[in-house]
Every structure is written in structure tokens, then in C-alpha cells.
Amino acid sequence: MRKKPLLLHYYITNRCNSRCTFCSIWQDRPKFDVSIEDVTKNLEDAWRAGCTFVDFTGGEPLLHEKLPEFLDIAKRTGFITSVTTNCILFPDRAAELDGKIDLLHFSLDADNSELHDSMHGVKSYEQVIKSVDVAKKYHLTPDLLFSYSNENIDHFSGVAKFAQRNRIITILDPLFSLAGPDAISSATHEKAKNFAKLRGVYLNHAHLFLRSQGGNHTREPLCKAVETTVVILPDNKLALPCYHHRSVADPINKNLYELLKQSHREEALKKQGAYSFCEFCHINCYFDPSYTILKKKFFWLSMKSKFKYAFDKYIYFSNPLPITILITLLRRKFTLKTEKTIFTRFNTKFIKPGGE
Ligand code: SF4
């Protein structure tokens, strides 16, 4: 069982230049942006705590003028980086991001501007299409992120064809409800499942299995959000147990590493998936890392799906990132092992049995 968190969800701003119908972050008040000092310290602490992946999110992360610097710091530290963008600013800022993002996602939710733009509340369809071409010039290989619901699933095939022409992956991501059971019908999930058989289309089948079980249940929790994920808010607070249902938000004050060992997180670790608001939960961003430590069917379904993603992206479409990921994971394993050996030797030599 994993004892250390794997993923840092870093909310670097709660500003957004879209008005998506399925999201409320753009309505948050007051507005905050993280500072470079806090990012530098928090990345150092999160790496030390065990995080290997950092997702710079928001809001719209490209609205933060210092995103390229954050990515530089993260890459220097050793993180595998990811960013999801609505693409409105991408063509103007792509040059600054050159080679700094390992997993880049462009949100595209329909094969026509009318539906996509109505879902996003602003005109952004054309910018996404343009961004795919722009990314190629800057050593960036985006995936298209298609957030599906009953309303737009029939507009997926055009997106998949566009992606295949451009030799990029499309991710089918089921929209989630923040409270209550899954609002997506089983017929829609079935269509998604069939689309996912196509070359270059990724869907984590563990999500579908979770939803077929009615999501998380508090009597027998599946969620490992606190164990696998660290969530930092734009006002530099640690959110627990997760972003969407944060019952605690502790100020970090340049002390993330210590904060991760303190009582609020310990309590949240015990209660993850068992709070009253956790009943029926199916929030993809927390279950995705949870599958890595869940047993049997969830783990294997997720692994099988990720294997298809990796095969399609890195072999079928020939992109070189797995080598980067492999090197990072080996480096992480080797570093931890070496540290453990050094500390064991140190303890044996200098610390008496029973001492602190
Ligand atoms: S672009 Fe992202 S953060 Fe902005 S409103 Fe849409 S879903 Fe929310």
C-alpha cells in the first residue's frame, strides 16, 4: 500500500476566462494567484513528501503570468508536469511553455463551435483547433480532453477523427456531479465505451466500473484522495480531504512538509471516502490516483486503460515521453532507497535504541 502522496494538484489561480456550464470556479470570489516564493517552497516540500506528478490547474492556468517559471522549477525538482487549458491564451503563450509540459491537455467538448462554445460560455473552439498546430512548433504534444455527458457524446466522433488526423490522443472524461449519483446514463457510458475501442482514444474503464457500482459508498469507502493527492489552493492553503469538498483549508505558511504530517491530514486520512458528502462520489481526479492502490478490478481496469493510452500515444503515434517518465520514476525510487539506507545507517550509528 502506498504511504506517500503521488500527485500534487496545484490550483495556481481561481481566475478563468471561460464560463463553463459544468463548472463554478469562474464564479469564485475573491480571486487569488499563487506567488513564486510559495510555489518554490511548496514544490520542494511536496517532492520531499513523495509527490512525483504536479498538475498546475485552476481556473485557467495560462492566466497566471508566472506559469512558465513554475514549470521550470517543477522540472528542475524532478516532477512530471501536467497542464490542462481551454486554449484561449495558448497560441500567444506557447513559446514560453516550449518543452516544459509533459502532459498537456486541450479541452475540446464538441466537433463544432456552436456546441463547444455554448458549453464553455465563451468562444474558444477555434482557439483549440489553432492551438493543435501551434503546439507542434514548440515540442508540445497535447491530448484532447473531451468531457462527456448525455448532451455531447454524439459529437465525439468528429473530435476523434480530428485527433487521429493530427496523431494525438483524445481522452474521454465523464463529467461528474458534485452531489448525488452519476447523472450520465448507462447508454451514454456504453457509447463512450465503444468509442474507446478506437485507436488513439483513451477512457479509464475503472471510472465506468466505479459508476456502475453507484460511486463511492461511505460504508465501504474506495476513495484514497488524501493518501494519494495533495491539494493546494490559490490562497496558499492545504485543502482536505479534496478540492471539491474541502472541510479544512489550513494556511501553509512555508511549511507544507510538516503540515502533511499533522492532525488535520491524519484525521482526513482516516475519513477519506467516509464523510457524509462522500456517498455516491465519482470525482475522476481523485479516483484516478486512488485506483493505483485499490485492489483487484479497479487497479487492473485502470492499468489496462493506461497501457492502451501509452501504447497509442508513444508507440502508435510515436512520442518519446515514456522514457522521461521511466527515468523520473527510477530516479524517485533510487533517491528514496538511497535516503533510506543513509538514514538507517545514521540511526544505527548515532541514535540509541528507543530514541527519537
Ligand atoms: S475552463 Fe476549466 S476552470 Fe474555467 S470554467 Fe471551464 S472547466 Fe472551469
Ligand code: SF4
Ligand atoms: S469520496 Fe469524493 S468527496 Fe469524499 S474525499 Fe473522496 S473525492 Fe472527496
